[in-house]
Amino acid sequence: MALTFLWLVPFAGAIATALSGVASERGPRRMSLLFAALSLAAVLALPWGSGIQGISAFAERGPAWAFGIHYALSIDGLSWCLCLLNAFLTVISLLASWGEKRACGYWAAFLLLSAALMGVFLAADLFLFYIFWEAALIPMFFIIGLWGSEGRRHAAVKFFLFTFFGSLFLLVGFLALVTQHHQALGAWTWELASLKAPASGRWAKTIFLAMLVGFGVKIPLVPLHTWLPDAHTEAPAAGSMMLAGVMLKMGVYGFLRILIPLFPDLSWDWLPALGALAAVNILYGAVCAMAQSDLKRLVAYSSIAHLGFCLLGIFSKTSEGLSGGALQLINHGLTTGALFLMVGILYERSHRRGLSDFGGLALRAPWLCFFFGFSILASIGLPGLNGFVGEFMALLGMIRVLPALAIAGVFGVTLAAAYALPAYQAVFWAEAGPGSASGRVTDLDLREKGLLWTLSLLMLAIGLYPKPWLDVLLPAVQGIIR
Numbered sequence: 001m002a003l004t005f006l007w008l009v010p011f012a013g014a015i016a017t018a019l020s021g022v023a024s025e026r027g028p029r030r031m032s033l034l035f036a037a038l039s040l041a042a043v044l045a046l047p048w049g050s051g052i053q054g055i056s057a058f059a060e061r062g063p064a065w066a067f068g069i070h071y072a073l074s075i076d077g078l079s080w081c082l083c084l085l086n087a088f089l090t091v092i093s094l095l096a097s098w099g100e101k102r103a104c105g106y107w108a109a110f111l112l113l114s115a116a117l118m119g120v121f122l123a124a125d126l127f128l129f130y131i132f133w134e135a136a137l138i139p140m141f142f143i144i145g146l147w148g149s150e151g152r153r154h155a156a157v158k159f160f161l162f163t164f165f166g167s168l169f170l171l172v173g174f175l176a177l178v179t180q181h182h183q184a185l186g187a188w189t190w191e192l193a194s195l196k197a198p199a200s201g202r203w204a205k206t207i208f209l210a211m212l213v214g215f216g217v218k219i220p221l222v223p224l225h226t227w228l229p230d231a232h233t234e235a236p237a238a239g240s241m242m243l244a245g246v247m248l249k250m251g252v253y254g255f256l257r258i259l260i261p262l263f264p265d266l267s268w269d270w271l272p273a274l275g276a277l278a279a280v281n282i283l284y285g286a287v288c289a290m291a292q293s294d295l296k297r298l299v300a301y302s303s304i305a306h307l308g309f310c311l312l313g314i315f316s317k318t319s320e321g322l323s324g325g326a327l328q329l330i331n332h333g334l335t336t337g338a339l340f341l342m343v344g345i346l347y348e349r350s351h352r353r354g355l356s357d358f359g360g361l362a363l364r365a366p367w368l369c370f371f372f373g374f375s376i377l378a379s380i381g382l383p384g385l386n387g388f389v390g391e392f393m394a395l396l397g398m399i400r401v402l403p404a405l406a407i408a409g410v411f412g413v414t415l416a417a418a419y420a421l422p423a424y425q426a427v428f429w430a431e432a433g434p435g436s437a438s439g440r441v442t443d444l445d446l447r448e449k450g451l452l453w454t455l456s457l458l459m460l461a462i463g464l465y466p467k468p469w470l471d472v473l474l475p476a477v478q479g480i481i482r
Contacts, residue, residue, distance in 0.1 A: 002046060003060045003073040006083055007118035007132075009039045010090070014111035021104025028104035032111055033094050039114060040087040046080060059124060068178070068188030074124040077472035078256060078326055082121045082249055085333045089245040090114040092451055093238035096341050099447070106147055110242065113139040117246055121253060126174050126190040129258075133170070133250065137163055140243060148234040155227075155234035162227035166217025170254075173210030176203065177262070197262040208266050211259050218251030219307050221277055222284045232300035233353075237344020240296070244303050244340060245333035252310050252329060256322075260314070260480050267317070274315045275398065275405045281308030282412035290419040295346070295353045298423055299339045302379065305412060306332045306387075312409050313394025321397015322477040323470050328390030330469065331378075331462060335387060338375040338455040342368060345448060346427075350437035355423055358441070359432030365443040369428045371452040376424050378459045380416040386462035 013035020020027035062071035075083070090110055097106070116139070119132030137160060145156030174190075180203055181195050182188050189195060198204040217224045228248075232240050260267045267274065285305030292298040306328065313325030345368065347353050362369040378385040381392075391413060399406035432438045444452065462469060 001060070002042075003075055003122055005042050006039070006046075006122060007115045009042055009115075010035060010087075010111040010118065011115035013039070014108040014115065017108040017111060018104050028107040029094065029098065029102070032107035033091070035111055036087070036091045036094055036114065039111075039118075040084075040091055043080070043084045043087045046075070061124075067190075069127045069190050070125050071128060072124040072191055073122040073128075074193075075122055076476040077474075078253070078476035079121045081326070081330055081469065081472060082246075082253060083118055085249070085330055086114055086117045086121070086246045089241060089333060089337055092337060092341070092455070093241045095447065095451055096241065096344065097236070097238045102147065105142070109139040109143050110238070113143070113242060113247075117250070120250055124192055126178065126192065126195070126258070128190075130167075130171060130174060134167055136247065136250065137167070140239065140247060143239040143242075144231055144235045147236050148239065149236075150234075151230070152234045155230040158227045159231040162217055162220075162224070166214045166224070168214075169210045169217075170214025173207045173214060176207045176210065180207070192258065192261075195262065199265055204263065204266060208259070208263050208270075211254070215251040215254035215259060216277075218254070219248060219281075219311070220251070220304065221311075222280050222304065225281075225304055228304065229297050229300045232303075232340075233294065233296050237340055237347070240300075240340040240344070241337045244300070245337040248303060248307060249329050249333065252307065252314065252325075255311070255314060256326065256477065256480070260317070264480065267315070271315055271317075272402065275312065275402050278308045278311035278315055279405045279408040279412070281305065281311065282409055283308075283415065286412050286415035286419060290415065292419075293355050295355060295423065295427065296340070296343050298355075298419065299336060299343060302416070302420070303332065303336055305416065306336070306379070308412070309391050309394045309409065312405065313390075313397050316394075316397035316401045317480060318397040318400055319474065319478070320393045320400075322480065323474050324390050324393020324395075324397060326473045326477055327462075327466060327469055328387075328394060331386040331390045331459070334455055334458050334462075335375055335379045338371065338452060338459075339379065341448075341451065341455075342372050342375070345444070346441060349442060350440045352437040355426045356433065357435075357437045358427040359430045359436050359438055360428075361438055361441055362428040364438060365441055367444045367449060367452075368441075371444070371449075371456060372428065373424060374456050375459070376420045378463070380420050381413055384460075384463050386459045386466070389463060389466045 017028045017032045020031040059074035116136035123129035141160045282305045285301050289298050289301035310325040310328045313321035378387045381387040395406045395409050
């Protein structure tokens with residue numbers, strides 16, 4: 001039951017949080033934080049209960065329902081790291097919203113989202129995976145649509161339509177895969193460990209493409225990305241933290257857990273095209289970020305570029321690239337989570353997000369200036385911080401396979417500095433212009449400093465000593481190393 005508890009605790013917490021709103025105004029946020037903390041404790045306790053190496057073979061399986069569908073969960077180092085990131089960022093997101101007056105549904109929605117994401121990272125059965133995958137859309141749709149900014153309804157509908165469209169491709173791919181398995185071997189199964197995908201031929205390519213589109217929308221891969229900037233811009237800060245920090249990882253996780261292991265030969269044959277898509281994500285995301293005048297849209301486009309680095313490493317199918325790409329998922333969650341938190345703090349105080357709306361904040365808000373600069377440096381991959389480790393390993397993996405794509409990635413690192421540092425300079429160090437909102441911005445309070453110290457120390461710890469994380473991730477990706 002240990003794995004079931006990982007998604008059941010936040011799910012039960014969502015129900016308890018919704019019910020607590022009847023008795024007390026402050027009850028829902030306290031209840032949500034209590035269950036989020038319990039969820040984090042349950043994830044942290046798992047290695048001590050089974051041993052880090054034991055996680056690789058840790059699974060739960062129920063009886064068959066019909067057509068080979070089972071309630072089956074499993075966890076390895078990759079799943080555990082993403083569950084930990086999910087539980088951790090849920091706590092951070094709730095604390096980031098602590099001073100806001102929100103309805104009980106707001107607090108419950110974050111726990112529902114956390115429960116669904118846990119299920120995605122734990123599911124060992126494709127049917128169960130799809131149910132959790134779809135369930136994650138619903139709370140985020142309401143977080144954006146009910147509690148976002150002025151254009152929230154348009155952004156929420158666009159988010160839902162794009163991601164639902166991608167999910168349909170995924171469903172078609174899953175159905176075709178299971179049917180092909182049944183026709184070939186005469187048995188129904190949805191379990192990942194038992195499914196045998198066709199190695200080549202028309203069906204193999206069709207299923208591969210359907211899953212590629214389904215997972216690609218969620219990452220998002222260019223040109224399936226247009227929902228992301230609007231969703232990030234209109235979502236509340238805590239919603240953006242969960243969206244960028246955890247939800248975008250679902251697509252990359254799908255590549256690592258399902259697509260590449262089921263189609264090892266096709267993914268290798270298509271390496272130039274897939275690697276080129278990753279490089280396009282890096283360059284396109286960086287160029288679009290350079291063109292933004294809205295700070296939140298800039299961070300959103302930078303996410304597209306950063307996830308391109310994850311894919312670049314993963315598609316190399318080398319130990320360095322896969323480990324680096326997987327580690328970059330964690331790094332991006334911490335760094336972008338911190339940046340969205342601080343953009344949210346700026347917006348909460350000034351109701352502005354434009355680069356030209358600020359200036360001279362380094363003197364008015366020195367702690368905010370420090371943490372924003374620290375996170376920017378981690379984001380652009382400064383050696384000694386977490387972003388450098390993941391990007392370096394991803395590039396190292398790809399340069400062994402297709403050097404031209406690795407060079408494109410290096411160019412993307414340069415572009416990251418070209419959009420991030422001028423934005424930081426404009427907001428914090430440039431002279432404030434006429435109509436500047438800087439006068440309304442105050443420095444961080446104790447709660448905000450605590451959240452940012454926690455995120456920053458984790459960025460520094462991974463940057464200085466990534467070995468514990470790599471030791472957990474490498475065994476999980478070894479099966480897909482070519």
